[in-house]
Amino acid sequence: MARVVVDVMPKPEILDPQGKAVLGALPRLGFDLVTDVRQGKRFELQVDGEITDEVLAEIEKVAETLLSNPVIEDFEVHVEDRSVAEVAHEAGR
Amino acid sequence: MKVGVVTFPGSLDDVDARRAVSIGGNEAVPLWHGDDDLRGVDAVVLPGGFSYGDYLRCGAISRFAPVMTSVIEAAGKGMPVLGICNGFQILCESHLLPGALIRNDHRKFVCRDQRLRIERVDTPWTSAYAAGAEVTIVLKNGEGGFVADEATLDLLEGEGRVVARYLDGNPNGSLRDIAGISNERGNVVGLMPHPEHAVEDLTGPGTDGLGFFTSLAEHAFA
Numbered sequence: 001m002a003r004v005v006v007d008v009m010p011k012p013e014i015l016d017p018q019g020k021a022v023l024g025a026l027p028r029l030g031f032d033l034v035t036d037v038r039q040g041k042r043f044e045l046q047v048d049g050e051i052t053d054e055v056l057a058e059i060e061k062v063a064e065t066l067l068s069n070p071v072i073e074d075f076e077v078h079v080e081d082r083s084v085a086e087v088a089h090e091a092g093r
Numbered sequence: 094m095k096v097g098v099v100t101f102p103g104s105l106d107d108v109d110a111r112r113a114v115s116i117g118g119n120e121a122v123p124l125w126h127g128d129d130d131l132r133g134v135d136a137v138v139l140p141g142g143f144s145y146g147d148y149l150r151c152g153a154i155s156r157f158a159p160v161m162t163s164v165i166e167a168a169g170k171g172m173p174v175l176g177i178c179n180g181f182q183i184l185c186e187s188h189l190l191p192g193a194l195i196r197n198d199h200r201k202f203v204c205r206d207q208r209l210r211i212e213r214v215d216t217p218w219t220s221a222y223a224a225g226a227e228v229t230i231v232l233k234n235g236e237g238g239f240v241a242d243e244a245t246l247d248l249l250e251g252e253g254r255v256v257a258r259y260l261d262g263n264p265n266g267s268l269r270d271i272a273g274i275s276n277e278r279g280n281v282v283g284l285m286p287h288p289e290h291a292v293e294d295l296t297g298p299g300t301d302g303l304g305f306f307t308s309l310a311e312h313a314f315a
Contacts, residue, residue, distance in 0.1 A: 010195075013242075014195065014240060015195065015198055015238070015240070015266065017195075017196045017197065017198055017199075017200045018196065018200075020200075021200055066149070066153065066157070067149070069150055069153065069186065069193055071185070071191075071192060071193040071240075071241065072193045072195060072240060
């Protein structure tokens with residue numbers, strides 16, 4: 001079993017009210033280093049067998065058709081061995 | 094005329110829309126999202142609400158409901174289709190209309206009586222209005238900000254496809270105060286405010302919304 005991750009982000013020119021809300025909250029909590037926040041979505045997709053060019057092409061199609069709206073969002077597809085849950089577990093969180 | 098009103102899981106205003114269709118002098122026909130049969134209707138209304146819980150993006154999953162395959166095909170042949178609020182979002186996700194609707198710029202849900210100017214009146218949904226008519230109908234949305242790139246906005250303006258524009262202040266950050274648009278032919282109209290909630294004196298801000306439901310008959314006889 002292999003994992004492919006699709007990251008979806010609002011296009012730079014599209015207003016991101018959620019990211020702005022998070023950015024606005026940070027100084028109130030004493031976090032002063034962050035200068036901008038954009039909020040997007042991460043999809044962890046599991047596929048059977050090996051990741052081939054054909055598999056990646058299909059995932060690109062999934063990302064383009066359903067996971068993102070090309071009018072307002074950009075997406076990026078990449079292979080990733082570990083899920084966020086696995087990374088967090090290993091880090092002891 | 095027979096006007097179908099689609100119920101998706103999470104539709105809220107389908108009953109009000111059917112009632113408005115009847116008050117407007119047409120026969121309301123309930124349509125089901127999971128059924129691709131349009132039951133011989135002459136026009137379709139996609140009502141407001143939170144279809145599929147607004148999961149992923151508003152309207153993103155409804156777009157792939159079986160009924161939408163038939164609606165998209167019929168719209169392509171010229172059938173009048175009106176998408177209200179969540180219905181507008183579904184029409185954009187279906188690429189029947191350009192642009193997209195994103196979260197309100199002020200991040201709050203807005204619910205108020207909204208003044209609008211009706212700008213395109215040669216559509217089957219707006220022919221009962223005089224060009225430039227100023228009306229008040231209900232607006233209620235959390236993700237009603239209409240966005241599109243500059244070229245698309247210029248195209249919409251240039252071809253006279255802005256159907257309605259907000260007056261007295263922009264309630265949700267929609268670019269160029271756009272409240273509703275149409276496709277090139279004019280048979281497909283998307284509108285963020287809710288005319289179906291403004292068809293009777295007893296409830297709502299008045300009857301200014303009725304024209305969206307009486308236009309069909311006028312258009313048919315025109």
